[in-house]
Amino acid sequence: MNGGAQFVFQARLALALSYLTALIAVTGCKQSPADRLGPDVPAEGDLIALIGPDRSDPRGPAIAGGARRFIASYPTLRLDTFLPADNTHGTLMRIVDKTLAAEPRVVCLYVTNPALGCSVARKILKHNVAVVTIGLTVDIDQVFGHVHTDEAGAAELLGEHLMQIAAARRSYLFVHRRSASAHDEKCYARFMAKARFHHALTLLEERDAAAFQQPAGAIIRALFARFRHAGLAVTLDPTPWLETPPAQLLGREASFATCGAAPALWPYLKSGQAAALAGPIDGEIGALAAEIALIAMTDERQAGLVRGVQSELVTRASLDHFSRRYAEAAGTALDELVGPPLATEPTTTSAPAQHP
Numbered sequence: 001m002n003g004g005a006q007f008v009f010q011a012r013l014a015l016a017l018s019y020l021t022a023l024i025a026v027t028g029c030k031q032s033p034a035d036r037l038g039p040d041v042p043a044e045g046d047l048i049a050l051i052g053p054d055r056s057d058p059r060g061p062a063i064a065g066g067a068r069r070f071i072a073s074y075p076t077l078r079l080d081t082f083l084p085a086d087n088t089h090g091t092l093m094r095i096v097d098k099t100l101a102a103e104p105r106v107v108c109l110y111v112t113n114p115a116l117g118c119s120v121a122r123k124i125l126k127h128n129v130a131v132v133t134i135g136l137t138v139d140i141d142q143v144f145g146h147v148h149t150d151e152a153g154a155a156e157l158l159g160e161h162l163m164q165i166a167a168a169r170r171s172y173l174f175v176h177r178r179s180a181s182a183h184d185e186k187c188y189a190r191f192m193a194k195a196r197f198h199h200a201l202t203l204l205e206e207r208d209a210a211a212f213q214q215p216a217g218a219i220i221r222a223l224f225a226r227f228r229h230a231g232l233a234v235t236l237d238p239t240p241w242l243e244t245p246p247a248q249l250l251g252r253e254a255s256f257a258t259c260g261a262a263p264a265l266w267p268y269l270k271s272g273q274a275a276a277l278a279g280p281i282d283g284e285i286g287a288l289a290a291e292i293a294l295i296a297m298t299d300e301r302q303a304g305l306v307r308g309v310q311s312e313l314v315t316r317a318s319l320d321h322f323s324r325r326y327a328e329a330a331g332t333a334l335d336e337l338v339g340p341p342l343a344t345e346p347t348t349t350s351a352p353a354q355h356p
Contacts, residue, residue, distance in 0.1 A: 048293045049104040050081045050286065051095055051120075053112065053135075058242065058262035059282040062330040062337070063134075066286030067108070069331030074294065080104070087112055092120050099124075106130040106144070106293035108286075114138055130296040134289050136183055145292035148308030149285055154259040154278035155187040155236045157313045159194030162234075163201055165257050165276040165315075169231030171202040173223045176236050180210035187236045187259070204230055216240040217249055224251035232257065232275060238265060246273045261314045263337040266323060269316045280309035281322075283329030 050067050052060045064081040071079040080102060084091045099107060100123075107124050109131055111117035117138045121131050125142050134147045158165065166172060178188035195203075204227050209216040217240040220233055231254050235241070238260035240249065246256055246268055255272060258265070261279030268274035288307040295302050314322045327334040 045078060046076065046297060047078045047080060047102055047104040048106050048108065048290060048297075049099045049102065050079065050108040050289065051092070051099060051110060052081060052083045052286075053110045054084045054087045054091075056086070056242075058238075058264040059260070059285075062262065062282035062326065062332075063110070063286040063289075065330035065332050066283030066288075067290040068286075069283065069329070070287040070290040071294075072331070077294070079290065087116070089116055089119065092116065093123070096120055096123055100127050100129065104129055106132060106296050108132045108134060108289040108293055110134045111136045111138060130293070132289050132292045132296065134285060144296040144303050145305035145307070147285055147288045147292065148306070150280050150309055150311045151183070151236075151259055152187045152190045154261075154280075154311035156190040156194055157278040157311055158234060158236075158257055158259065158276065159191040161276070161313055162195050162257075163198050166201055166232050167275070170200065171204050171227075171230055172232040172234055173204055173220070173227060173230050174206040174234045175209055175216050175219050175223070175240070176206065177208065177210040177216070179208050184210070184236070191234075191236060215243075217244045220249045224249065224254065227251070230254060234258070238262070238277075241265065241268065241274070259311075261312070261322070261326075263323070263326070266319060269314065269319050272316070275315070277314040278311050279314070280311050281326050281329045283326065283331065284309045287329065 048071065050064060052063050054060070060083045064083065067081065068079055071077050080099065082095050082099060084095050107129055109117065109121060109124070111133050112135055114136050117133065117136065118140060121133065121138050121140055121143060124131050125140070130144045131142070132145045132147070133143055135149050137146055176188050177184045179185070205223055207219050207223065209219050212219060216235060216237070220240055224230060224233070228251055230251055233250060233254065233256045235256065235258045238258045241256060241258060242264055250256060250273065255275040257274065257276040259278050261277040262282065265274060265277055269277060288309065292305050292307060295305060312322065323334060327337055330337065
């Protein structure tokens with residue numbers, strides 16, 4: 001091979017190697033969860049347990065469904081899901097005892113109260129079982145990973161799009177729980193940081209339901225009795241609209257907007273009683289928790305892993321698209337979503353089964 005031909009050959013070889021390197025780099029960015037696992041392989045029948053939110057929380061079935069959908073891809077694994085009857089210390093400790101009796105490798109724990117979550121997590125960790133938290137964080141270094149659920153982001157979305165949500169209305173009422181916890185204060189601050197820029201929209205009254213020690217629903221009803229022409233009520237917690245039919249709380253021709261986008265709230269979007277919802281696709285929460293749990297079983301070097309979902313603004317116009325994605329992430333049919341909550345007893349999934 002003469003000098004000129006050799007130069008051309010080397011140049012082409014270098015170009016080919018550069019292309020191959022770039023291709024590997026690009027495809028490496030799209031790893032499946034299995035590709036990210038460490039050197040250990042889960043044993044046949046290894047168990048992951050999910051202790052989700054209590055039965056009053058409409059997100060629970062979708063979160064559990066998302067975890068089952070993820071685990072279904074791993075035939076050697078099992079998943080037990082528990083949705084407690086309530087969020088009290090005694091109930092959660094009984095659920096933990098049942099969970100630990102099944103000898104799980106990892107427990108995914110939904111936390112709404114950090115102090116209670118710490119107590120539960122410590123009990124699990126004493127049995128040398130890895131813990132993945134969901135929702136609020138706990139101040140324990142030994143927790144393997146965490147999934148953020150973005151309630152504060154949902155509050156910010158409501159504040160940012162308040163003019164769009166209000167539409168032709170020019171005033172609103174605001175009921176929150178900012179004094180209840182640091183988390184509630186954060187959600188309040190994120191909402192107000194955006195809402196205060198809507199100068200054409202008048203905030204008629206705001207009330208802190210936690211400070212008044214009254215149910216938010218009773219406060220909303222009283223405010224509409226006082227401000228009969230108020231067109232919109234905003235809450236950062238969907239509880240009042242789930243506990244009482246909105247028609248019994250709202251003023252005439254008024255509507256509401258709230259954080260949370262679970263199926264139980266969708267009929268109110270369709271009827272026009274809800275102007276907007278803000279929240280994540282809840283099945284993604286369960287899937288992320290299950291993924292981190294699987295990584296905890298296979299690669300302890302990745303301790304401290306944090307994942308999160310992102311909230312979306314959901315209106316009547318966007319509900320069809322959102323609901324289809326919500327159902328897919330929950331691993332269930334769309335027409336099954338607005339049904340009774342899951343039982344408090346565990347359901348066991350061994351892949352490839354998709355439903356309990």
